[in-house]
Amino acid sequence: xxxxxxxxxxxxxxxxxxxxxxxxxxxxxxxxxxxxxxxxxxxxxxxxxxxxxxxxxxxxxxxxxxxxxxxxxxxxxxxxxxxxxxxxxxxxxxxxxxxxxxxxxxxxxxxxxxxxxxxxxxxxxxxxxxxxxxxxxxxxxxxxxxxxxxxxxxxxxxxxxxxxxxxxxxxxxxxxxxxxxxxxxxxxxxxxxxxxxxxxxxxxxxxxxxxxxxxxxxxxxxxxxxxxxxxx
Amino acid sequence: xxxxxxxxxxxxxxxxxxxxxxxxxxxxxxxxxxxxxxxxxxxxxxxxxxxxxxxxxxxxxxxxxxxxxxxxxxxxxxxxxxxxxxxxxxxxxxxxxxxxxxxxxxxxxxxxxxxxxxxxxxxxxxxxxxxxxxxxxxxxxxxxxxxxxxxxxxxxxxxxxxxxxxxxxxxxxxxxxxxxxxxxxxxxxxxxxxxxxxxxxxxxxxxxxxxxxxxxxxxxxxxxxxxxxxxx
Numbered sequence: 001x002x003x004x005x006x007x008x009x010x011x012x013x014x015x016x017x018x019x020x021x022x023x024x025x026x027x028x029x030x031x032x033x034x035x036x037x038x039x040x041x042x043x044x045x046x047x048x049x050x051x052x053x054x055x056x057x058x059x060x061x062x063x064x065x066x067x068x069x070x071x072x073x074x075x076x077x078x079x080x081x082x083x084x085x086x087x088x089x090x091x092x093x094x095x096x097x098x099x100x101x102x103x104x105x106x107x108x109x110x111x112x113x114x115x116x117x118x119x120x121x122x123x124x125x126x127x128x129x130x131x132x133x134x135x136x137x138x139x140x141x142x143x144x145x146x147x148x149x150x151x152x153x154x155x156x157x158x159x160x161x162x163x164x165x166x167x168x169x170x171x172x173x174x175x176x177x178x179x180x181x182x183x184x185x186x187x188x189x190x191x192x193x194x195x196x197x198x199x200x201x202x203x204x205x206x207x208x209x210x211x212x213x214x215x216x217x218x219x220x221x222x223x224x225x226x227x228x229x230x231x232x
Numbered sequence: 233x234x235x236x237x238x239x240x241x242x243x244x245x246x247x248x249x250x251x252x253x254x255x256x257x258x259x260x261x262x263x264x265x266x267x268x269x270x271x272x273x274x275x276x277x278x279x280x281x282x283x284x285x286x287x288x289x290x291x292x293x294x295x296x297x298x299x300x301x302x303x304x305x306x307x308x309x310x311x312x313x314x315x316x317x318x319x320x321x322x323x324x325x326x327x328x329x330x331x332x333x334x335x336x337x338x339x340x341x342x343x344x345x346x347x348x349x350x351x352x353x354x355x356x357x358x359x360x361x362x363x364x365x366x367x368x369x370x371x372x373x374x375x376x377x378x379x380x381x382x383x384x385x386x387x388x389x390x391x392x393x394x395x396x397x398x399x400x401x402x403x404x405x406x407x408x409x410x411x412x413x414x415x416x417x418x419x420x421x422x423x424x425x426x427x428x429x430x431x432x433x434x435x436x437x438x439x440x441x442x443x444x445x446x447x448x449x450x451x452x453x454x455x456x457x458x459x460x461x462x463x464x
Contacts, residue, residue: 102346114301118334
């Protein structure tokens with residue numbers, strides 16, 4: 001039956017959401033995995049996670065690309081060393097945070113759609129999450145609806161669709177789904193600022209810890225510190 | 233008055249259309265210029281054109297970026313050395329040609345919009361042309377309408393607009409407009425396959441020569457050969 005399954009490209013950063021998304025892609029399609037390094041602070045650690053997760057999920061077709069634009073232009077705490085990564089309590093819920101990388105997901109999706117065209121894949125998976133997230137504008141359903149229109153208008157066949165299976169899920173539900181799918185949480189990396197142990201205090205760590213707590217599960221990653229309550 | 237003019241980013245490949253577009257951007261806005269090298273056959277020559285055109289148009293703020301995804305994935309005669317650049321008569325009017333680089337303009341626009349967000353620019357110029365062109369899907373008005381929706385949904389303020397001032401013009405009209413604006417045609421490069429003298433037979437050369445002929449003007453570039461009639 002494998003021959004009739006659709007082909008897909010899954011964007012895999014190495015974080016918890018994209019890893020669950022990749023596990024779904026592997027379950028439902030012949031998945032190829034794309035990782036983009038863009039000069040973010042933790043790029044070495046994330047790339048290592050990408051490779052290990054692909055090994056675990058048995059994704060053979062992989063592409064690691066470097067995007068130098070985002071680092072060059074800066075404007076985000078993730079790519080610009082002159083801007084500190086804030087602690088979660090400074091910004092969760094306070095509008096679009098300084099960790100927003102300007103129009104970043106369009107770069108990733110463009111790469112994935114281009115590769116999908118060449119591979120003959122009809123689906124591009126991205127683990128974007130709207131709820132319980134950082135409030136990035138390029139993680140909202142309207143953005144992906146617009147992107148699908150863009151693909152219809154601007155590709156050879158117009159037949160590739162962006163799939164965002166996690167977008168409406170709570171982060172705790174994503175943890176539960178990942179546990180069902182045996183998603184490799186132990187190999188993932190979410191921390192925005194450190195590469196050895198997760199800091200436990202940036203928004204990404206706090207949202208992750210809160211998600212595991214909400215799911216009644218233990219996060220297998222080592223942390224430097226954990227807030228007493230994750231309900232910041 | 234310069235202080236109240238809007239800021240813009242103009243995508244400048246170094247070809248005739250983007251150069252006329254850049255001349256318009258400089259006339260109407262405080263323009264910054266973005267050039268993306270993507271492993272295309274003539275990238276050295278195009279980058280040189282970019283710098284010289286910026287000098288001539290007095291565009292001080294410039295960014296040259298490398299996109300490695302498009303070269304890596306291939307799938308186009310422009311980026312994949314195993315696919316020959318066809319001669320114009322083999323493909324003009326025959327559907328989407330093999331010189332189509334999969335979803336290429338999305339990469340360029342993503343870079344321009346990201347930079348525009350950081351610069352506080354509200355307009356991104358691109359010299360896309362639908363008529364008299366190669367039939368690329370990402371050069372049609374519907375594509376740019378969709379991209380504007382994407383920006384509205386997926387950026388911090390949603391206030392950047394893609395401007396495509398040439399999209400409905402005939403190529404000969406673009407030449408006439410360029411002559412009026414003193415666009416630096418002598419510094420441009422359009423050939424898909426050569427970097428020393430333009431080949432005169434690829435689709436890009438033929439469309440360009442036909443445009444100058446239609447405008448009753450002389451193309452200042454040196455050519456290896458020119459078809460007896462450009463009405464292929």
